[in-house]
Amino acid sequence: xxxxTDTYYIGRILAGDTACFRCLLDRxxxxxFSLIVKIVRNREDAEELTQDVFVKAFRHLASFKGESxxxxxxxxxxxxxxxxxxxxxxxxFLAIEETLLNNVSEEEVSEMLGRTGxxxxxxxxxxxxxxxxxxxxxxxxxxxxxxxxxxxxxxxSGLTPTNVKVKLHRIRKKLYVxxxxxxxx
Amino acid sequence: xxxxxxxxxxxxxxxxxxxLPAAFRDRVMQQVYAEAKRAHQRSERWGWVAIIAAxxxxxxxxxxxxxxxxxxxxRVALPESDSWLFFxxxxxxxxxxxxxxxxxxxYVKRKHS
Numbered sequence: 001x002x003x004x005t006d007t008y009y010i011g012r013i014l015a016g017d018t019a020c021f022r023c024l025l026d027r028x029x030x031x032x033f034s035l036i037v038k039i040v041r042n043r044e045d046a047e048e049l050t051q052d053v054f055v056k057a058f059r060h061l062a063s064f065k066g067e068s069x070x071x072x073x074x075x076x077x078x079x080x081x082x083x084x085x086x087x088x089x090x091x092x093f094l095a096i097e098e099t100l101l102n103n104v105s106e107e108e109v110s111e112m113l114g115r116t117g118x119x120x121x122x123x124x125x126x127x128x129x130x131x132x133x134x135x136x137x138x139x140x141x142x143x144x145x146x147x148x149x150x151x152x153x154x155x156x157s158g159l160t161p162t163n164v165k166v167k168l169h170r171i172r173k174k175l176y177v178x179x180x181x182x183x184x185x
Numbered sequence: 186x187x188x189x190x191x192x193x194x195x196x197x198x199x200x201x202x203x204x205l206p207a208a209f210r211d212r213v214m215q216q217v218y219a220e221a222k223r224a225h226q227r228s229e230r231w232g233w234v235a236i237i238a239a240x241x242x243x244x245x246x247x248x249x250x251x252x253x254x255x256x257x258x259x260r261v262a263l264p265e266s267d268s269w270l271f272f273x274x275x276x277x278x279x280x281x282x283x284x285x286x287x288x289x290x291x292y293v294k295r296k297h298s
Contacts (some may be wrong), residue, residue, distance in 0.1 A: 018221045020258045025210055051213055058217045059224075075293050118199065128248030166200070172193065 006070035021058055028071065029039045029054070032078045035146060039082040039138050041130060058097055068155050070162045075146070079138055086134035112153060128178035132171065137163065140171045 004023070012020040032053060037046040056077050064073050116124070129137050135157075142148045142156060143164075150168070154161040250256070264272070 019214075021217050022210065022214055025213055029205055029209065029213070030202055033205050037203045038200075043203070046203075047209065050205070051209070051216065054213050055216050055220060058220055121196060122199060125200070143233075145200055146192055147198075175193070183252060 001077065001111055007066065010064065010070065013058075021054075024057075024070075031032060031146060032074065035138070035141055036078060038129065038141055038145070040085055046059070048080075049081050050078075053081050053178070068152075072148070072152050072155050075142065075148070075152075076158075079142070079156050083123060083135055083138060112135050124179055124182050125175075127182065128175050131178050132158045132174060135165070136171045136174070139167055140175070143168055 006024065006027075009020045009023050010011050013024075029050065033046060033050045036049050036053070037043060040049065053074070057074055060077075064070065129140070132140070139153060139157060142153045143150070148156065150161050152166050153159075153168075154164045157164065161166070
């Protein structure tokens with residue numbers, strides 16, 4: 001049961017009760033860490049980045065004006081921190097042809113995946129996510145795993161809602177192509 | 186959401202949440218406390234800077250007023266030398282009372298903490 005709202009804790013912290021930050025940490029550290037691990041794909045780096053995210057959040061808490069929810073504000077810090085970290089390291093991503101993206105059928109992929117066990121499906125999804133660029137991975141994870149709305153994803157990523165919709169559509173298509181490729185191997 | 190996207194959503198929902206090490210919370214809180222201390226010291230420093238700047242402005246303003254407004258010189262009349270003992274007595278009494286007040290406040294603070 002959640003006793004107090006984020007706004008209540010923020011008010012207390014800004015009034016000098018630093019210990020209240022522990023409550024926000026308990027509420028958000030796990031989902032933020034899960035997101036960052038999946039974006040940077042390294043547990044040690046993700047742990048350090050999550051720590052950075054919360055220290056940054058504490059440092060700039062006074063600038064949180066409540067225009068969005070605290071969770072969106074925090075995820076925005078997490079998104080920017082994780083994406084900046086991935087830019088420092090070189091990654092190679094699979095280039096997918098436009099024709100392949102246009103021809104893939106969602107029903108076909110879901111049917112193919114349906115033939116395998118749940119743990120294998122999850123493993124394949126994880127492998128497919130690993131093949132995506134970090135920013136695309138972050139967007140699709142925010143939308144499906146963290147269950148954010150298109151508007152919230154837009155606020156977090158700094159894109160427009162229309163841009164987010166288009167990007168999500170393309171990322172889904174990419175995932176279908178990757179999952180189909182794995183099935184055919 | 187289209188029905189064919191539903192299975193993907195379901196699949197994402199089943200991705201396991203990652204566990205953080207037990208010491209993570211304490212480590213972050215240590216950093217947060219250090220950050221709070223730094224912020225407090227920073228604001229205290231800025232407070233002193235503001236006080237010093239305001240004092241210098243007031244002194245500067247006073248000097249300017251004396252120089253440009255051509256005010257008559259201030260004359261201070263010293264009291265007769267035989268009444269100095271009385272003033273000394275009042276000064277010592279005030280200091281003693283202030284000291285006693287300080288000690289009493291410290292005693293009350295200790296008792297209530």
